[in-house]
Amino acid sequence: MSTQQLQSKQSILEIENLSMAFGGLRAIDGVSMHIDEGEIAALIGPNGAGKTTIFNCITGVYKPTEGTVSIRNKNGQIEHIHGLKPDIINHKGLARTFQNIRLFNNMTVLENVMIGRHNSLKAGIFKAIVRDSSTKEEEQRVIEESYLILKKLKLDMYINETAGNLPYGEQRRLEIARALATDPFLLLLDEPVAGMNAQETKELEETINIIRDQEHITILLIEHDMSLVMNVSERIYVLDYGRLIAEGTPHEIKRNPDVIKAYLGE
Structure with a gap:
């Protein structure tokens, strides 16, 4: 997608033809997606589908084998961030959490x-x-x-x-x-409710909405809890074996036959 198109849609994150290979293994294969300012979006799929690998490419942990990652920065300018170091990307306004809690205990x-x-x-x-x-x-x-x-x-x-x-x-x-x-202007949450009970999950669901609605921070999350995903997300991307197989609203994703077969179950 061109810079002009990115500006017209007010996307703040644009991923184009992203691929990531580890030796002979292609963990991500030609994924393109975008996140619009002010939305909550989700990235779902089976274990090993490549979700966290995409997060790692966005945040500088990995340098993509192919493709680009672009943001609309805090000054409204479009810039490529793929290949930059994690601290530089963080300084530009992207922050993330991890599957495994990484606090200073x-x-x-x-x-x-x-x-x-x-x-x-x-x-x-x-x-x-x-x-x-x-x-x-x-x-x-x-x-x-x-x-x-x-x-x-x-x-x-x-x-x-x-x-x-x-x-x-x-x-x-x-x-x-x-x-x-x-x-940050964009917050990436990697399985934020993993290991939580029902009450804790509900409280974090409220927290996610507060962050978007009151702090005006756009959110992209990876999550296996489909109740949370369907409740908070406006757009859902579905990965399977490193490839994007579906994109749509929660209503559309729940009824997508490819998603049902690959992930949600019959």
């Missing part, structure tokens, strides 16, 4: 979120050592902003708790809070 809840604010810090090494007034003011700002994020995600009561001591559902939400601390 021995640090407090607040400290975990403060780490996510490092991209906004302006103080250099010298100022950090001498701790002048501007550095102290910046540190206080980071504390206040981190607390506000925790409050929005209903984690403020755990502010001084060690992250590793949180219940599983709260650890999942804390990982999202840390991702939000990087100030």
